[in-house]
Amino acid sequence: MAGSQLTPAENAREAVVEAALGKLGLDAKTRLLAGQDMWTLPALPEIGLKSLVMSDGPIGVRGVRWTADDPSVALPSPTALAATWDPELASRAGVLLAQEARRKGVHVLLAPTVNLHRSPLGGRHFECYSEDPYLTGAIGAGYVRGVQSGGVGTTVKHFVANDAETDRFTVNNLVPERALRELYLAPFEAIVENARPWGVMTAYNTVNGTTMTEHHHLVNEVLRGEWGFDGVNVSDWMAARDTVGAVNGGLDVAMPGPRTVYGPALAQAVRDGEVDEATVDAAVRRVLRLAARVGILDGAGPAVAELPAPVDGEALAREIARRSFVLVRNERGALPLKPGTVALIGAAARDARVLGGGSATVFPARIVSPLDGLTAALPEGTLSYAVGADPATELAVAGQGFSLRAVCRDTDGEIIGTRSAPGGLIQWMGSDLPDGVTHDTLHTIELTGTFTPRESGPHTFGIKGTGAFTLTVGGTTYYDDVQRAGKEDPFEAFFGAPVPRARAGLTAGEPVDVSLTHVVRLPEDTPMKVVTFALAHSGPQRDADELIAEAAAAARTADTAVVLVATTDRVESEGYDRRDLNLPGRQDDLVRAVAAANPDTVVVVNSGSPVELPWRDEVAAVLLSWFPGQEGGAALADVLTGAHEPGGRLPTTWGALADAPVTQVTPVDGELPYTENVFIGYRAWERAGRTPSYPFGHGLGYTDWAYDSLDVDGTTVRVRLRNTGGRPGREVVQVYVCPAGPGPERPARRLAGFTSVEAGPGESAEVTVDLPRRAFEVWDETAKAWSCVKGSYEISVGRSVADLRLTAPINV
Template structure:
């Protein structure tokens, strides 16, 4: 789906308006730049703290605020006290195959950003699914560069139409987490251009982002914060990117090389390679002030575009900014439309397992710990805090008729860590000075105390000595309770007047975010009595109060709690009993923060704990078993042929249960198609190497990533790229094509309204030029989402971009159009191709 820009008077007027606004911005930037001295200019290129750039009142420049995304806008406070709308994971958004829906999510996120005083969103993430082991797989869109680029462009357009900037990330090659700060990814020119750079190029060309974030990693010997060839020559030169580049947090390493390489802003502050160091480099003759000026121009332009520079209007007229968007409704829509129905077979020779017939079902068993406590988003810097979450259990209870009996059994808990203390706890965090003075006190929703960027009012890096998480706990059950502490520093846990833990904790590894992403956990137990309240205090003395060195304010420690519970065998037996007594069993299986998160790659694709065993035993007890897979990226499903229905919900965001009920009960059909191939086993996947050797990771597979590689394999995946079932059937009636576009006519052959994703693949024939470079058997060239009622036909017109017929010529340093005859295939997935035509490209 290449965007068509409308023509006519309205479009011409919009073009002239944008051109005039660009002239105004350029003039305002030059006026502001002329009024700045060297030290102020150098300071403008360096964060003043974790999330902001400094203000310069003398030129009317306000402080520019950035915030993490991509599923919500956290703001400057990494705290549940400042909640955000939480959308489904990017893999779920990509599964909709709908750039227009991505654009609408962008409108919502811009609204959230404005509410929180944020000017720039640190998103979207458009690295590719090179390997299913990638730790941030859930935060990226797809294994295909075109699908990634289209969804990313829709997202960027939506956010920036709301007057908020984006920083497309991580430029480039940040496709895994292992040794991400230092790894040198060795990528040949052709796959670099055709795959990994392609989404960035598409977004720059079609959505004109105001920012790009450079990655931690190296590419072919140069760290991306210093990569002049890719940042200056390709991003800015060949593609014409006119926005601002921002380093990933702490990624900038060298003052001169970063500036010369094209890095505009080094984050976070206050101490970075820019600021005073950059001013010294200019005075010492290492760089010219004119080079600093170029970077400052781009920062000032970003400020002008976002409305942070006085005397010039922002890029988007406030009257044109989308407003009044219902965040819960958008989150629910994306969740249900991103659901992928992987399998849906008849039950006992009757109707298909889904949708459920609420009028015929009298007893429903909901099974799985994740049904009660949904995993709604991935771990790491993408974390935001919802005001409330609708769990699958709550969503089904609300949607099912009152006379339907709903039972719950945990079955198997997938978590390897103790959950945060919450139920039965009343807690507050007390920030203390060295002399014991109380500096600040905040109520806590749970046992996790976290600061990243800004302390509570009255607390500074200098005056903070310790933090106490203190309050009371009233247990619901008598027995031996498990408590856990984690954090980097000294921790002392006192329960009911008894010290249960007193010691030091520290993570291993050199990643600066390790203490946030994978803190060390220490466990203790306490014999407690139901309904007897006990005092609880966890005192934390950080190794580096307020954060390490001269960096921004950071703090993280937590108290965990697990109530007495039956042994694992008993839990599974109870779940099987509940399933056997029900008309339908719904099993929710999930990954956890210990298996899917920023900061580390996955070691395998298995569901954690005994969840596979749970599914097998439930399926044996009830032939009408529906499995909901609550993960952000592929997992092995060894039981998939033993159950009639498998539904993939991804990480479904805050409206998880409401959306799931919509789909299971048939109020809406699951609209998703796989944006990445799901292997049956990890060993079958084309790329399973994400660990560097000698500091280097070689992308030896070249252009054969994802479905491009699967087509060369003798082993079939569990579910192919583009796969997804709905609640109706589709017939593909006709296909007409030219070298420029395809027209496909499809008919809804079912008995209910539906939505179809029409996918177009190109396949070179034997008539292709004999000297043509090696290419995949076929590749995605376009797609469109269509809707039709029962018996209705509809047409999709899908452009064929020139790039679809081209390869990167490394020797010539340009794109080469490959002549010959191509098959144009209209498909429901790459494994379900319905119609074929030929087109000749000269």
């Protein structure tokens, strides 16, 4: 950091950092760069440094305990947040998450995820914002500003090109330099410029032959050199592979601990002359700067002296959800719901899917399901419910009806600790163990308690995890053996599928004893101490045709049918990519049967990323609800009843997989070439001349808008528009730059700006959007620099990339 660029407060913090650094010996410095456990860095009392705590959470702050007995506010998925097209709302979400982090003693949030939707098959698609780098950068910058305004650091991830899950630890992504600059690096660059994040996380994958934790060019020369990033670079968990390569490549912190490539190994590399101690000092300086910013380095004033006002988490989660819902079809005014009876249909309407799988998972204190929300919102006696087709095709972690606790025993069978287990999941990481329990003394964990079924019939119980297990239901032992990994993956215990191991006939309302005992075996050389397994369950499986027939009958007698279809953890999660875009189970058959029974059928799509909707023209309305967070059911009721309009616009293109231009996510011989170059998302759909189901930027409200005039003055765009409908509304005005003259191959149009406006019936409003210089630039691979392409362009404004209402020429 150049002293002339610093404020007096920053100069004072830097002085404290330098003084602290000067007091540290080599061993202490290298120890500080290595995680001491799963989530923290060590304290160094000799310089007044407290332990720095990190936590996962793009949608909520889990803290250092991954358990339902330490609940967190669960906001809608990142795709939902991006669908609001509102950076200020993203900032408010960040303020809430900072509040949650402080409550849980967390200093740094491992978020946001700003990788792009390169392909709809990306398994972690829901955790990223958009297919467009400009929109991603704008939402991500808002999020970072909000979190850091609350005195908590962010870690923008995963740097860079971590756009799929298949072989993510080893894949070599071959990305053309122009695509790397114009697409994949662009959101990171925008966030560094506009929000000054305090951290970045480097990815597992390799880019063009160099693993990202050792990528000197992209980290030291681009991120730090060109962009001026002054924060900490932390590895993704278990991503750092080589001591010398990592530290010389710009990696500051290797996580998790206690076994990392830093610590004693790094100190020895310095002593052996393989690493310059000044390189270590630079990394330590950045860690101390982060500690000073979050207020855990004595003598250094924190970066935020006055915290934002408290935020109501439930209210904000509900607001984000309803403003993220995208109404993509609404024939004959099907929505808002008209007075009358409503048949609500779908398993996910009762057992809500509110978030995606993987490290983004948190455990909210409450979940409002669509059934809960509509029951509260509609007049008594007007709502009926039918299961229809269940999207779940395998067991789920035990939840509804289970009352469990974890009992820990040593090798002699003596109880050494207990902990509540509200669900059937055990995920204890690092030192997060019940009081009195250590990894050295822990031999077995028994999940024990009761299960009270809500349905009579055969219930299936299973096990998720690897190792020795004993499963007992109602006094009968059904399994006593070793369950082995299905594939060689260090996270198989996290993301592997549950295995059915017991089938027992049970009676509704009658509790039965259940027990799952696991013998804990942690390899001596494991880089992180993690104990994880789960008791899984599914209820009686009724005939699918019978359930669909019941749903159709319910729809036939109602004024409106609302069908909620959903994906599952096995479809959208960290750890694996999707094989197709189909809804799981018989849900497509369900929708068609209900639509045939009732022409006023509304379908709510509960997924974090695109799915195919082969029946979309057969139903009256289609509403995309994403993974809507803990208040999703209440927000859905707000929108369906018309108390609020759906505010979202598509942050990514929705279409059939057969038409999608970019679908390759599986490496061949360890390599994944990005042969599409700069053409992903709507850019690729337009280039291929294909029409998607719903285009980028699309979304309907409950009113109509007329675009009356467009004026372009230099790079300032002014648009006048009018609410021509019968109720107040919000419109997202999108501005696209379209090359009209000769030059290098470029997308037919690219998003260059957007803003939103609210107006009442008949009211007019004017908005202004300033276009960035980058909208007219391309990366020159020969010159290794940005180049402005002079010539003529068209500036187009409208409601989506495919619904452009006004156009004006411009010369650059």
